[in-house]
Amino acid sequence: MNILPDNLDSLPPLAQSVLTYAQQGIDLAESWLLSPAAWSQFALLVIAFLAARLVARRSSPMFTRVVSPVAEATGLFAEARRFLVSLLPLALPLLAYLFTAAGESVTRSLFGSGAVIAFGKRIFLLFAVRAFTRDFLKDPFLRVMGKYVLMPVMLLYIFGLLDPVAAKLSETVVGAGNIRFSLMSVIRGVIAGALLFWLGRWSTGQSRSYISRQEELRPATRELATKAAEVLIFGAGFLLLMNIMGINLSTLAVLGGAIGVGIGFGLQQIASNFISGVILLLEGQATVGDYVELDGGEAGTIVKMTARAAILETYDGKWIVVPNEHFITTRVVNYSDSGSANRYEAPFSVSYETDINLVPGIIEAAVAELDFVLTEPDGPDCELRGFGDSGVDFCVEFWVNGIDDGRNKFTPQVLFAIWNALKAHDIEIPYPHRVVEIKGVGQGLAALSRVESL
Structure with missing residues (x-):
């Protein structure tokens, strides 16, 4: 069956590519339908799937019973065992993939080809990725990445289009001014940047939780350690992203010089607030939980300290953002924390x-x-x-x-x-008393009596 028109060269390049790939798919399907070796490979795929389903159904209850920890168990080992149990939805497609891989080696030794069973093996791998995205990924961001990035990549891999698409994206160059990137580098950078940002946010949350449990450290020291861990994690993520995108790190020296000039002219207040925040954390003059009152009239409990400002919560629940510089350059009354x-x-x-x-x-x-x-x-x-x-x-x-x-x-x-x-004790609490003296009342009464006598 031929679907290619006679005037193929007159069509747009995209249409030519689509028709060419479609013709290749039709030819491949016809060769599979007419080949006894292909039908034997279809049979092996069905047998591998049924065997995987039988093994998964029989072994899953036993695996759950043996590996699952008790409900009240805590610690790294217990979490690792719960993690293994959560992977059970992947058992069926992965077992089918393994059995199909074994069948592929048999068919290649007998018939010299295994294209059909290799395609079926990739289908089972797609089912495993789908189960991983649907049942294992609980974080909304990771689930979106699995649905819109991992699944499309798997579809391209199944149909053998991953390498051609990657090559085409690598050949396509985009840029602005003197900066030039391949489209593949941009896509890879966006995906890697999103994953690194999520990983950095998750890592900072874990480090903050761990540091906050260290009761032997002062609150200011814990806050400083948290900020230092955050800077290190995101700094390492930024350098790794630059390496993934193929950007020479030596060019960051020019960027650093530009940032220094920008700080010198337009970002003085931001730099001042950042340095003031570091000084506050080092000296511990004010930290989270302290009730403070500033010269400007701001008063409240410090509920959060960022790199730029401290957030005060007033008695009536309002939040006041106070730049860190005000804690250094003005008079601050610290009533200490709630335990003093x-x-x-x-x-x-x-x-x-x-x-x-x-x-x-x-x-x-x-x-x-x-x-x-x-x-x-x-x-x-x-x-x-x-x-x-x-x-x-x-x-x-x-x-x-x-x-x-x-x-x-x-x-x-x-x-x-x-x-x-x-x-x-019958002690009286006084209230204000006033004695009013009206002058001239006696003379008025005397004059009134003389008038009445006349």
Whole structure:
């Protein structure tokens, strides 16, 4: 059967290539259908598939029972055993591939050819790749890469088009200005860059998790180690990507000089913030978990420190991005983290008719009964602060763990304790009194009485 037209040379090159490959496929199919050797290879493919299915069905339950660890098992060995069990969906196509490879060696020795069984072997390999993409890859990014990159490559490999397509892509050159790349290098760089970026992100997540569990290190040291690991991982990935794309690393010297000039003229603030972040991590003046207040009025708990800025979370849940440079060049009040002791005050007043010598003992005893009030470095201390317009002013000082913020609210509970203690001892809490004197009232009454007498 011939599908090639007589005027093939007048058609576009792409149409000529498609028709030529289609004619080759038709010729190959006709030769297979008319060849006894091809039919014997089809039979071997069916036998290999049935044998693989039988072996997989019989061995999978036993393999699962022997290899699977107990549910509560942890550690590297247990994870490796779970990984092996997760590969069971690949058992059937891989066994069929192995049995077909054995059958291919037999047919080549008997008939001198094995094109049909070799094609079937590649089909079984495609099924294995499909099962790997569908059942094994759980990460969304890897699943997309398997679906849109690995599967098309396997299809080209099955039909013998992988090498011609790769050669055509290598011959096609694209570029901008003096920079020239083959289309194959661009595609390889995009795929490799995406995989390296995913691997770098996964590696930094694992390293961050591991470093955060090292409780013997200071928080600032852990944060610095995390940033250093991130820079090393992505730096190594960048150099590897340049090598994959065939870019000479010596050309990076020119790029480094250009970046240096850019930093000198336009990126001074970014460079300053980056260096300030490194200084903060090294010195530990402020780290994640600290409650800080800056001269500019920004106040909150540091929830994240990046290479450029620190992120503060306020009492009402808002996030404030503060450049790292502000922590170096301005005054910063650090109230330390939530596990440190801080002192607060609760002011109140009593009536002038109160025996003020009894007030300190009553209030200190009442505040000391609160479970969040500390005895170290000092217990509650009630002090006389002054004599006000309406009453005698006192203030009780107390120490607590953490910050008196919207989540803790220590001071309101202390004020409740003061109110209840004063009421229990019949001590009056004063409110403002005003004495109004009206001048001239006596003269007005005398004049009114003379008028009435007339």
